[in-house]
Structures are given as structure tokens and as C-alpha cells.
Amino acid sequence: MVRFSVVEGKEEKRRKLLRPSSSCLPSDGEGEDDDDGGGNSSSAHKEAVTVLIDPDVLDCPICCETLAPPILQCNNGHIACLSCCTKMKKCHSCYFPIGPNRCLALENVIESIKxxxxxxxxxxxxxxxxxxxxxxxxxxIFSPCFCPIAECTFAGSLQQLWHHFRSRHVDHTNFFLYALPFKVSLDENEPIRVFLGEDNVLFLLLNKSDVPVGNVVTMTCIGPDSLKGDFSYQLTARSKESSVHFESSMENIKRWDGDSPSKDFLLIPRGFCGAQGKLSFDVCVRKKQQ
Ligand SMILES: [Zn+2]
Ligand SMILES: [Zn+2]
Ligand SMILES: [Zn+2]
Ligand SMILES: [Zn+2]
Incomplete structure (x- = not known):
């Protein structure tokens, strides 16, 4: 049986603990604090303990996702998460009705684990x-992101990836400043161009060239979901006679899998390629609240 320790602490050695369950019933809110006013303050003086626990008991036995309040149970004490109970109505184990009884003891245990x-x-x-x-x-912000350069297997936090890119892929490095338009010349078959922003963020200009009528171009940033919605961009592709313009908020990815997003893109007609097979862009990336 796989076991792991439940831990809490900030600096130095991290202390492992399973906080003793509170005598208060959880509220309908997040209920993360064990003494949210009016509770038995003596619980705060109990000693923290170190435990080893089988992580499987903290997962819903049906969908295997981590349990979180509300946790529901049947009359025989079998438990399941709210999502599964809503779908099944009956206990997966004994077929008794399940819900609306909550398993408050387990809810308290799970809320106490840090x-x-x-x-x-x-x-x-x-x-x-x-x-x-x-x-x-x-x-x-420290979750791993993957280097987008083909055959490079580096993965690291946003900051580590940024420094990796500067030191290992200097030939691919293009810096820019937010809110300042800059020009890009892209080979019509070049699938990706990487740009480095001011604050450790990598941006990708993705180009899909196997489209019958021209090229599909979009931008995304590399980073965790906390970056979602932080950036917007404008792309203007120009030929001698005309231009096409596109504006969008920026999606984020942690790993580029070689594909271009299938929505929110700029479609550049085939005739926009110059005689040397180049696409010319004006690009502008803005950070929220700029
Ligand atoms: Zn479930
Ligand atoms: Zn049951
Ligand atoms: Zn973290
Ligand atoms: Zn790399």
C-alpha cells in the first residue's frame, strides 16, 4: 500500500501534521479554518501530529477524484463525492439511496490536511x-512548463524556462516590450516563433501553413492557468496592397504539442506571401491593466 505523509509548515524543516478535527461542524462556505469564531478554542492548543495515510481513502471511490466537502454517504456509511451522488442517486456498493446525509467526520479530516x-x-x-x-x-507559478523548441526536453518553472531559453536557445530569442508594436517576418512554413516578454513569460507565434486558402496564425503564452486572461495581442499581416487584422485575448499552454489552436486565429490569404515566401506582421502584446 502506498503511503504518504501529511505535512504542514513554512520555513526550516516542514512539520508533518494532521490537525486534530475541530468540534465545530463545517459551514457551507470553504470552512478551511478550524476555528472560525464561536468554536472551541481549546482545539487550537492541541498538539499537531505526524501521520501516514493511504491517499486512496481521500479519493472518491467512484470517480477517484480527491474528495472535498460536501461528502455524502448512504445509511451504511459508504461515501461518494457530490458529483457522483448527483449522477447515481444510489450507493455504488449497497444500492441504498445516497445523500443528503453528509459524512462530516471525513469532511473535517480532509479540511484539516495541509x-x-x-x-x-x-x-x-x-x-x-x-x-x-x-x-x-x-x-x-512554479509548476513546470516545457521548452517549445523541437528535441529539447527541458521543463521548469516559468522563470527557469525563461533563463533556459536565454542561455540555450539564444538564436531563437526575440525580446519585446509590452504595448509596443514590433515587426516580424516569418517563413510561410515556419511553424513557431518564440518571443520573450519583460517578466519571464514566453510567447509563441504559431503558424499553420497546410490550410488550402493560406496560413492560420495565432499567439499563445507558455505558463500556468494563473496567466489566463493576463495578456491580449494584435496581429496585422500585410501584403503590398492590403492588410488583415486580428485581436484576441491570450490563451495559455504549458506544453506546445505541435498543433495550432483551432479557434481564435488570423487567416492570412495565400496571396499575402511575398516572392520569397515570407509573411510580414505587426505584432503588439498588451498586459492587462496596461
Ligand atoms: Zn466521485
Ligand atoms: Zn452503501
Ligand atoms: Zn505552488
Ligand atoms: Zn530548450
Missing amino acids: VPCPYASSGCGEIISYAQRRSHEETC
């Missing part, structure tokens, strides 16, 4: 609720 961010070694000092760890991993 763990360090899994990316602590990359610099994250967050101590997070076990139930919230997945959502934190998606947004953690």
Missing part, C-alpha cells in the same frame, strides 16, 4: 489544503 505545494523544490512556499491541491497545481 500539504506543501508539490513544486516547493522550484520555489513555491505555499501550504495548501489537500482538497485544493489539484487546482493549485494548475495555477502555481
Whole structure:
């Protein structure tokens, strides 16, 4: 059986603990604090303990996702998450009706468990609720992002990736300043161009050339979900006689898989390529609140 320790702490050695369950029933809100006013303050004086726990008992037995309040149970004590109970109505184990009875004891245990961010070694000092760890991993600024250069396997935090790019791919490095338009000349078959922003963020200009009527071009940034909506961009492709313009908010990815997004793109007619097979752009990236 795989076991792991439940830990809490900030500096120095991180203390491992499972906080003793509160005598208060959880509220309908997040209920993360164990003494949210009016509770038994004596629980705050109980000693923290270190435990080893089978992580499987903290997962919904049906969908295997991490349990989070409300946790529902049947009359025989079998538990399931709210999402599964809503779909199934009956217990998966004994077929008794399940819900609306909540398993408050397990809810208290799960809410009391704190763990360090899994990316602590990359610099994250967050101590997070076990139930919230997945959502934190998606947004953690220290979660790994992958180098977009073909055949490079580097992965690291946003800051590590930025420094990696500067030191290892200097030939591909294009710097720019937010809100200042800059010109880009792209080979019509060049699938990707990388730009480095001011604050450790990498941006990709993605070009799909196997479209019958021309090229499909879009931009995205590399980073965790916490960057979603932080940037917008404008692309203007020019030929001798005309231009096409596109504006959009910026999506984020952690890894480029070689594909271009299938929505929110600029379609550049085939005739925009110059005699040397080049596409010419004006690009402007803005950071929110600029
Ligand atoms: Zn479930
Ligand atoms: Zn049951
Ligand atoms: Zn983190
Ligand atoms: Zn690389």
C-alpha cells in the first residue's frame, strides 16, 4: 500500500501534521479554518501530529477524484463525492439511496490536511489544503512548463524556462516590450516563433501553413492557468496592397504539442506571401491593466 505523509509548515524543516478535527461542524462556505469564531478554542492548543495515510481513502471511490466537502454517504456509511451522488442517486456498493446525509467526520479530516505545494523544490512556499491541491497545481507559478523548441526536453518553472531559453536557445530569442508594436517576418512554413516578454513569460507565434486558402496564425503564452486572461495581442499581416487584422485575448499552454489552436486565429490569404515566401506582421502584446 502506498503511503504518504501529511505535512504542514513554512520555513526550516516542514512539520508533518494532521490537525486534530475541530468540534465545530463545517459551514457551507470553504470552512478551511478550524476555528472560525464561536468554536472551541481549546482545539487550537492541541498538539499537531505526524501521520501516514493511504491517499486512496481521500479519493472518491467512484470517480477517484480527491474528495472535498460536501461528502455524502448512504445509511451504511459508504461515501461518494457530490458529483457522483448527483449522477447515481444510489450507493455504488449497497444500492441504498445516497445523500443528503453528509459524512462530516471525513469532511473535517480532509479540511484539516495541509500539504506543501508539490513544486516547493522550484520555489513555491505555499501550504495548501489537500482538497485544493489539484487546482493549485494548475495555477502555481512554479509548476513546470516545457521548452517549445523541437528535441529539447527541458521543463521548469516559468522563470527557469525563461533563463533556459536565454542561455540555450539564444538564436531563437526575440525580446519585446509590452504595448509596443514590433515587426516580424516569418517563413510561410515556419511553424513557431518564440518571443520573450519583460517578466519571464514566453510567447509563441504559431503558424499553420497546410490550410488550402493560406496560413492560420495565432499567439499563445507558455505558463500556468494563473496567466489566463493576463495578456491580449494584435496581429496585422500585410501584403503590398492590403492588410488583415486580428485581436484576441491570450490563451495559455504549458506544453506546445505541435498543433495550432483551432479557434481564435488570423487567416492570412495565400496571396499575402511575398516572392520569397515570407509573411510580414505587426505584432503588439498588451498586459492587462496596461
Ligand atoms: Zn466521485
Ligand atoms: Zn452503501
Ligand atoms: Zn505552488
Ligand atoms: Zn530548450
